[in-house]
Amino acid sequence: MPASSPSSHSPTLPGLSPPTHADVIAAAGRLKGHAVVTPLLESPLLNDQLGGRLLVKAEVLQRTGSFKFRGAFNRISQIPEVERANGVVAFSSGNHAQGVAAAARMLGIKATIVMPSDAPAIKIANTRAWGAEVVLYDRWTEDREAIGARISSETGATLVRPYDDPHVMAGQGTIGLELADQADAAGATLDAVLAPCGGGGMISGIALALSGRLPETKIFAVEPEGFDDTRRSLVAGQRLANTPGASSFCDALLAATPGILTFAVNGEHLAGGFAVSDAEVGRAMAVARDHFKLVVEPGGAVALAAVIAGKVAIEGRTLAVVCSGGNVDPAVYQRALSEFGI
């Protein structure tokens, strides 16, 4: 299949359909008291520089250091009692791994996580520290979905997909509900919301959350350059894959194609997408450090990068961005800031 051909005109996942706004509301109920209601931050000095109002949803402060805990907990907490003894299995480059491991530990369920051997060391170490068994694989020669499916069929463990799962999408969508409440409390009317996009789980959940609340707010996906499959798919009106061979230090956002369920939502609800370079991401990481006092990993900083790099107009407008994760190896963080940030 050529890289940029549609992978399917109307693909489906057997037995699964996208969640609804009501599912996001229900997820918020399940997460209450378990997930952190992360703050919506603002820097008046940065606003002065930008000539508009920028609100930052600080998901780096979420349990496990990224938004992924929300979807994982919403999914795992709904596994029927009789199936829990078989555990859960997931494949992930790191943030979903930690989210699943933490949610499973909180719910007393064994977790096995399939991770690429070149994932950030901090992500592998923390996944193990949460009590999960980590199975490493080679990103270039092995198929993580096949490994996950094999473990699931051998052990009966429930597979917790990173994005193409309605409960996971609904869980991530709780970010959007909080964002709407918090913007309201801050007296802000959101012209647009931008969020990082890998497989599209978070942005689709946010879109569903806001569709019932803020129908006038435009929602944009932001991806690394070379991995802007969702941006291009939105333009084409069908799921396109990335051209192999690109590289980016945004390890969390390297999905090859939009998800099936996520694109069903995103194709309908998103206003478009933006792609940002590693240098633009590095500068955004420095802005997060200096103006918001937040440590943001590369993949977590792409939406902020789109604003700082001027991809979207902010003058006289109010934008919100999600800074979605902060799990970056110290050496990578230091190098990114030294190279691009100062």
Added chain:
Amino acid sequence: MPASSPSSHSPTLPGLSPPTHADVIAAAGRLKGHAVVTPLLESPLLNDQLGGRLLVKAEVLQRTGSFKFRGAFNRISQIPEVERANGVVAFSSGNHAQGVAAAARMLGIKATIVMPSDAPAIKIANTRAWGAEVVLYDRWTEDREAIGARISSETGATLVRPYDDPHVMAGQGTIGLELADQADAAGATLDAVLAPCGGGGMISGIALALSGRLPETKIFAVEPEGFDDTRRSLVAGQRLANTPGASSFCDALLAATPGILTFAVNGEHLAGGFAVSDAEVGRAMAVARDHFKLVVEPGGAVALAAVIAGKVAIEGRTLAVVCSGGNVDPAVYQRALSEFGI
């Protein structure tokens, strides 16, 4: 006067007496909707390592990047209408400067800030960005209090002291009220609270806040080595000065002696103090980065450092620390983490 002799047995500030618990409650009312209710963060993985429960009050997320906004706003918002046109003046190494500048801007009052010429560049730049006029002085040859008093007498501007002011102390104390509420919501019973201490404004306010709420909770001041005047004064039962000549990169905590009003409170309410080295602070800055995703300046990290360095027992106990500020020059931050943190 020898450096370690008492500066006075029972000194007073004319017309001023320390605030009460009720004053802290009143301050919280004034700050509502103006200051950020900063989150109380927790890292289960770090708790596992420490064998206890550690809660982090993230004042780096406060408006202007440090707790100082609270006291400044509580003070300035009480200036009578007829005196507001004369403006305010303050002396500060940087965080109080920004707090006063931001509060003054929000209240439509002109601010003049006297800052040492070697203050962190980010602190000077941000103070100007908040609209204040900055007057630089030489820390080694000039007397900032005299410069502040002169400007005040020439212009009629109200002097906003950095800590020895009951309204400033009460404002900082609102941290303690939030901490008590948030610990309660987290099901935590606090064995002890540790906070950074320069002149002692924040720790005294927290002590007053908790005295009516959590009388069993021990409260400790943490200072840089060589600047542990409050720790030694608590032992001696009277205000002692630091021995000149010490150095520390904790620029926010270099006060020469405890304040008069602050020590009146601290002498009665604190359980003691700890001193930490620059290396211990650097490691705490790395812990804040890796476990809490927070950028903490050296002076803001001393209380966390006391816990991480094992100065206070945490095994089987619940401690809270205030990370009080995040205004660190990028190069200093990078260097501290490279030298001590990774």
